[in-house]
Amino acid sequence: MKSLLIILDGGSDRPNRLLKGKTPLQSANKPFLDSLSKQGINGLCYTIDVGIPPDSAGAHLSIFGYDPWVENPGRGLFESLGYNIHVSEGEVAFRVNFATGRGDWPPTIVDRRAGRISETIGKTLAEYINSKIGEIDGWQFKLYSTLEHRGVLIISGSKTSKNISDSDPKVKGAHIQQIKPLRGVKDYDVATQTAKILNKYLKEVWRVLSTHRINLERSKRGELPVNLILIRGPGKPMKLEKFSERWGFRIGCIAGGPLYKGVAKALGMDIIDVVGATGTINTNLDAKFRNAAEALKTYDMIFLHIKALDVASHDKQPLLKKELLERIDNAFSKYFSIGEDLMITVLPDHTTSSTSGHHTGDPVPMLMYSPTVRKDEVMRYDEFEAAKGSLHILKGRDIMPLILNYTDKAEEFGTVIGELKKRYKLFH
Incomplete structure (x- = not known):
């Protein structure tokens, strides 16, 4: 089974008075994301660690299964x-x-x-x-x-x-x-x-x-x-193990912002250039999702990054953030559907408060969907519903092992084939 990982940069938030005490995720009309949550499994994730406001570089490294405290050459290098x-x-x-x-x-x-x-x-x-x-x-x-x-x-x-x-x-x-x-x-x-x-x-x-x-x-x-x-x-330059060697996925990256392309390059991911992917609120969401669907015909896994929500939060615009979530949901639903033989993971890399304009240490909502997961009782994708999910509370480092498991690529503990122990199956 192939895998799509979507990072909604800064998509998680705190309740905002301009949204009548709700978060943008709670307020947005996003039927497709909600249906993925309803048909999948959900939880909260501290992408770095409990209570730590993540930076984007460290959060992405952790989500990709790298230690942000050790395997981190520094943001300037990624940029x-x-x-x-x-x-x-x-x-x-x-x-x-x-x-x-x-x-x-x-x-x-x-x-x-x-x-x-x-x-x-x-x-x-x-x-x-x-x-x-x-x-x-x-x-x-x-x-x-x-x-x-x-x-x-x-x-x-x-x-x-x-x-x-x-x-x-x-x-x-x-x-x-x-x-x-x-x-x-x-x-x-x-x-x-x-x-x-x-x-x-x-x-x-x-x-x-x-x-x-x-x-x-x-x-x-x-x-x-x-x-x-x-x-x-x-x-400064630092040699990092390639993502494909660590996790067994041939992976492509679709992103507009230099930082996220830089993290992907440092981990040996292929960069898929998309016309109109700007890394701003004016990014071409339709083109990004269309290209992701097309790229999954070639790659085992696609990392799709969307920056616009974080920009809206830093500018303290919760209403714009809500609107962008609805645009994301609409574009997503055009090219993907429930029932596909595909694992979909969606989460923000961190919470960005649209009240303060800063990153916070609040956990982010995460959904994992595939046709074979043991779905929980969560009905919508947002910070409060995710807290009811069967994944409970995770760390960023837990995500890739779960993706391996739900794509049926995780190797059984204790199995060693070849010279090096691998977390993923060499034959599947």
């Missing part, structure tokens, strides 16, 4: 891979936000996304920064604009460390944070030098952007200036 930016040994990659700050250095964060700028503005500013600040004290810097306000920074020097803190405080109203070496790391001296040069670079970026014509014009129009970059998630 780079997803945008086909090569990171060499000795380089460090960072996730970047083009942002808005106010006041003298260190500035207060006004908007961590500078109003979700266009890629055109981001590219122009990145090129300008690179032309002005490509090197400081023998260290090299290269800034890339990727999607909307997002970007990637690559640094290199004689010695570099990723064992440093973030400059991004993750909330507006706080100051940009001074980057510091992490306590107790083996390369503390190198981490200290890496942090020192990055603090110098970020201050220079602030100085250079403050007088750029784009920002002068935006300020005149009453728009937010893009006068700051925030960095987080330092990453």
Whole structure:
């Protein structure tokens, strides 16, 4: 049996007063997702661990059956891979936000996304920064604009460390944070030098952007200036076991956002390019589901990622999130049906509150459907119904063993065929 894994990024939520005390999942008219829950098995999942607000990279690693505490090269590395930016040994990659700050250095964060700028503005500013600040004290810097306000920074020097803190405080109203070496790391001296040069670079970026014509014009129009970059998630190359070797599935990935493509690439998944898959609220949902259905003719498993719900939550738009859920359900139902010889797993990677705009540690609702599962009594797909399901409460690391089991590919405990113990059947 083949498998479809759908991750509704940030799809889980808390009750919202604009939805009369319900979550977007509770409020949305989504008959197909509800029918999958009704005909399947359900539960709640802490994708990292109990009470921990997951980041997307760690949550995806855990869902795919990897240890996010150990088998994790860092978000910056994934973001780079997803945008086909090569990171060499000795380089460090960072996730970047083009942002808005106010006041003298260190500035207060006004908007961590500078109003979700266009890629055109981001590219122009990145090129300008690179032309002005490509090197400081023998260290090299290269800034890339990727999607909307997002970007990637690559640094290199004689010695570099990723064992440093973030400059991004993750909330507006706080100051940009001074980057510091992490306590107790083996390369503390190198981490200290890496942090020192990055603090110098970020201050220079602030100085250079403050007088750029784009920002002068935006300020005149009453728009937010893009006068700051925030960095987080330092990453270096790390060899990870291929997903196909660990779980026995030949898998394809359909995603719009660079981070999710990057995680997939790092795990050896094939990237299936879909026209109109943007990683934004305007993504072509119809094309994504159509391509997923077509790809399942070739692959054993498809990972389909949808980012739009998370965007709506971060922007504190629960009504938009509800509308997007209904659009997702409609597109899903066009290309898939109950009764197919297919296992379908649906879950968010984390809860994103559309009230606060932040990730939370609340568990996410998960459904698993196949024609042969022992279905439970859950009637709808949402956070509260899932709590009644027969899967009870799981961790992210439990998902892939369950998918192996329900696709009848799980090897019996104690069986060893060949040189290495495998969790999956070599012959089925």
